[in-house]
Amino acid sequence: xxxxxxxxxxxxxxxxxxxxxxxxxxTRVIEACRQAEKLIPHYCYHPKLTSPGNCRMCLxxxxxxxxxxxxxxxxxxxxxxxxxxxxxxxISCAQDVSEGMGIRTNSPMVLESxxxxxxxxxxxxxxxxxxxxxxxxxKLQEFSVDHGNASSRFLERKVKKPKSVELGPxxxxxxxxxxxxxxxxxxxKEVANDDVLGIVDRGTxxxxxxxxxxxxxxxxxxxxxxxxxxxALTSSDFRFKMRVxxxxxxxTVDVNCGTxxxxxxxxxxxxxxxxxxxxxxxxNGCWLPDSHRLNFKFVSSPARLxxxxxxxxxxxxxxxxxxxxxxxAEALKRxxxxxxxxxxxxxxxxxxxxxxxxxxILGAKVDILPRTGEADGMxxxxxxxxxxxxxxxxxxxxxxxxxxxxxVKDGSISALIALGEDATKAGLTEEDIAKLDTIxxxxxLPNKTTAKADVVLPAxxxxxxxxxxxxxxxxxxxxNRAVVAPGSARDDWEILRDLILAINxxxxxxxIDDVFKAMAxxxxxxxxxxxxxxxxxxxxxxxx
Amino acid sequence: xxxxxxxxxxxFKEKAYLPSILNGLKITFGHFKKxxxxxxxxxxxxxxxxxxxxxxxxxxxxxxxxKDEHDRERCVxxxxxxxxxxxxxxxxxxxxxxxxxxxxxxxxxPAEFEIDMIRCIYCGMCEEVCPEQAIFLRKDYAITxxxxxxxxxxxxxxxxxxxxxxxxxxxxxxEK
Numbered sequence: 001x002x003x004x005x006x007x008x009x010x011x012x013x014x015x016x017x018x019x020x021x022x023x024x025x026x027t028r029v030i031e032a033c034r035q036a037e038k039l040i041p042h043y044c045y046h047p048k049l050t051s052p053g054n055c056r057m058c059l060x061x062x063x064x065x066x067x068x069x070x071x072x073x074x075x076x077x078x079x080x081x082x083x084x085x086x087x088x089x090x091i092s093c094a095q096d097v098s099e100g101m102g103i104r105t106n107s108p109m110v111l112e113s114x115x116x117x118x119x120x121x122x123x124x125x126x127x128x129x130x131x132x133x134x135x136x137x138x139k140l141q142e143f144s145v146d147h148g149n150a151s152s153r154f155l156e157r158k159v160k161k162p163k164s165v166e167l168g169p170x171x172x173x174x175x176x177x178x179x180x181x182x183x184x185x186x187x188x189k190e191v192a193n194d195d196v197l198g199i200v201d202r203g204t205x206x207x208x209x210x211x212x213x214x215x216x217x218x219x220x221x222x223x224x225x226x227x228x229x230x231x232a233l234t235s236s237d238f239r240f241k242m243r244v245x246x247x248x249x250x251x252t253v254d255v256n257c258g259t260x261x262x263x264x265x266x267x268x269x270x271x272x273x274x275x276x277x278x279x280x281x282x283x284n285g286c287w288l289p290d291s292h293r294l295n296f297k298f299v300s301s302p303a304r305l306x307x308x309x310x311x312x313x314x315x316x317x318x319x320x321x322x323x324x325x326x327x328x329a330e331a332l333k334r335x336x337x338x339x340x341x342x343x344x345x346x347x348x349x350x351x352x353x354x355x356x357x358x359x360x361i362l363g364a365k366v367d368i369l370p371r372t373g374e375a376d377g378m379x380x381x382x383x384x385x386x387x388x389x390x391x392x393x394x395x396x397x398x399x400x401x402x403x404x405x406x407x408v409k410d411g412s413i414s415a416l417i418a419l420g421e422d423a424t425k426a427g428l429t430e431e432d433i434a435k436l437d438t439i440x441x442x443x444x445l446p447n448k449t450t451a452k453a454d455v456v457l458p459a460x461x462x463x464x465x466x467x468x469x470x471x472x473x474x475x476x477x478x479x480n481r482a483v484v485a486p487g488s489a490r491d492d493w494e495i496l497r498d499l500i501l502a503i504n505x506x507x508x509x510x511x512i513d514d515v516f517k518a519m520a521x522x523x524x525x526x527x528x529x530x531x532x533x534x535x536x537x538x539x540x541x542x543x544x
Numbered sequence: 545x546x547x548x549x550x551x552x553x554x555x556f557k558e559k560a561y562l563p564s565i566l567n568g569l570k571i572t573f574g575h576f577k578k579x580x581x582x583x584x585x586x587x588x589x590x591x592x593x594x595x596x597x598x599x600x601x602x603x604x605x606x607x608x609x610x611k612d613e614h615d616r617e618r619c620v621x622x623x624x625x626x627x628x629x630x631x632x633x634x635x636x637x638x639x640x641x642x643x644x645x646x647x648x649x650x651x652x653x654p655a656e657f658e659i660d661m662i663r664c665i666y667c668g669m670c671e672e673v674c675p676e677q678a679i680f681l682r683k684d685y686a687i688t689x690x691x692x693x694x695x696x697x698x699x700x701x702x703x704x705x706x707x708x709x710x711x712x713x714x715x716x717x718x719e720k
Contacts, residue, residue, distance in 0.1 A: 130622035130675045131652040157719070164643070164651065240640045240652050243623045 015102045029092035038105040041143040044181035045093035059089035059113040063102035089113040114147040134231030136244040168216030175207040178232035184224035250482035255462045256292040258383035260471030265482035305458035306487025328455040329502035331438040335415035339364035340404040344420035345385025348467025353519040354496035367401040369421045389470040422447040458489035477538035604681040608706030618678030621654040625670035633663035657699040
């Protein structure tokens with residue numbers, strides 16, 4: 001967050017490859033070049049971290065205006081200052097732009113310097129790309145193509161360093177691949193505030209290591225894997241599982257807490273292999289906690305509910321969707337006025353909108369199940385429901401949960417719809433639930449409620465559906481489908497729509513965009529928005 | 545623009561047509577005579593007779609996996625062949641080599657390696673792309689099976705067909 005200052009930002013004239021441009025004072029040279037679309041290859045520089053300037057890859061040619069003896073810049077024929085070039089390359093990551101500065105990003109000297117740096121970096125590199133997990137997204141590979149040599153002039157023996165070192169429970173180090181850029185060290189020190197990594201041994205034996213009495217077990221440790229420009233730090237979870245060029249990336253949003261961190265799900269043939277953070281300055285910057293990114297294994301669990309189930313007492317023998325929904329609708333009509341809905345704060349806005357409709361039709365009490373944890377002061381919010389704000393906005397989070405529980409206990413509620421939540425976690429016992437006339441449960445995995453339910457409807461997990469959520473800072477963000485739901489499991493909004501359809505007849509909602517449109521018409525805070533207009537980075541909305 | 549194709553002027557002999565037919569018959573009878581005398585051989589009696597011994601060095605038969613003289617499986621499961629394979633015949637499941645294994649230094653090998661020989665088009669891209677000299681198209685061409693499952697060559701079958709290849713680059717030696 002930048003602090004507001006009254007003084008306007010001073011703009012500085014800089015010449016990049018012969019073109020004069022203006023940048024705000026304090027811009028790094030490498031950043032100025034990036035904004036001018038001149039990519040400077042670099043390893044150690046990271047916009048979120050300090051610049052030690054140790055990889056030497058970002059060398060450019062710099063110059064400053066030629067001065068007259070009375071310190072006035074000499075103006076050339078084109079009306080611009082004449083530049084006196086420094087006769088040796090400079091690193092661009094550790095220097096701010098200055099007035100009249102000249103930068104050459106692709107002069108013969110610069111290209112020759114980069115080639116030299118590349119050669120040095122590869123001296124002890126094991127070149128084990130065929131087994132390296134970074135291959136395909138490795139900066140060393142990329143810049144080697146641009147600035148490397150086809151063959152090595154290094155005839156001596158390569159230095160042996162520790163391989164496959166478990167730095168912590170989730171991060172594995174291959175010290176031979178490391179180019180000692182110290183991004184990981186700086187990340188742990190500056191962002192995670194847990195100075196656990198450092199460089200040990202001398203000279204060519206330099207290698208990254210954790211403190212002897214410590215391990216790298218910080219909950220943000222996997223971010224070091226993301227920012228590692230080479231394959232030195234690898235995720236123990238993703239290690240040797242899949243090559244990155246097979247992975248399909250889906251931009252979506254994390255649902256483990258109210259922050260709504262932006263993520264990329266990498267999947268192949270309907271299997272999720274990893275989750276990485278996606279840059280969004282307004283939400284999570286470029287980081288993501290480990291606990292959130294590794295929480296996707298349940299999606300491919302063999303225990304997933306894949307077929308609608310109907311208990312015999314409702315009369316259904318086989319369970320087709322139509323039959324299950326019809327039986328559910330009948331049972332709900334029978335119990336009209338005595339129905340309660342426990343919805344989920346993990347549901348999308350579209351689902352919650354339909355929940356509200358269903359509740360209105362049935363005259364049901366409705367609330368979401370709160371889910372809280374400890375906030376970590378970084379990206380994990382105390383509210384572990386990703387869409388509490390949406391549930392409040394759409395009138396589903398009503399605070400009636402205690403009334404619902406009391407109603408079930410005293411018998412004034414005879415039918416319960418549990419949508420993605422286990423009612424026993426709301427304060428009900430299994431005996432309480434067993435007393436109910438009808439339980440309808442839509443969920444992805446079996447739980448105590450689905451075990452007692454009369455109709456079980458298999459639903460889709462968060463990575464299997466499209467929709468929108470509102471995070472705790474009232475930013476409307478979009479989920480996208482990375483994989484398809486197993487078996488005949490359906491999107492929750494489809495289940496709700498069909499349930500409403502079975503109870504109440506047609507409602508004119510045919511796809512998720514229709515649902516959003518209907519929701520936007522009825523909700524002033526979402527007026528003028530559509531699912532596609534939310535975009536990948538989300539939009540801030542004003543809550544009433 | 546219209547373009548007029550000039551028709552060739554035919555001689556009387558050409559117009560008469562018969563001489564050409566006779567000429568053709570002469571060639572046909574010539575071959576017939578040679579065949580009756582047993583001077584030419586037209587068909588190889590496959591499968592009793594095969595051409596195996598004369599297959600050229602660059603012949604592209606079934607793809608196989610090879611081991612080297614150190615008994616190491618060459619494949620490190622980099623999955624480049626799976627990526628390049630035009631008919632998507634190859635499926636690899638990689639695994640980490642356990643730390644107590646003789647070849648633990650290599651770190652990675654295929655847990656499963658399957659080539660669907662119904663899909664394989666014998667193009668040799670897998671051999672060309674392999675950075676480890678692990679997959680070679682050998683001279684087996686008669687790949688048959690009664691079921692689809694039988695036509696999927698698994699890791700064991702691929703190594704059985706491939707055998708041992710000597711003199712390959714010793715890339716993963718402990719010195720390096």
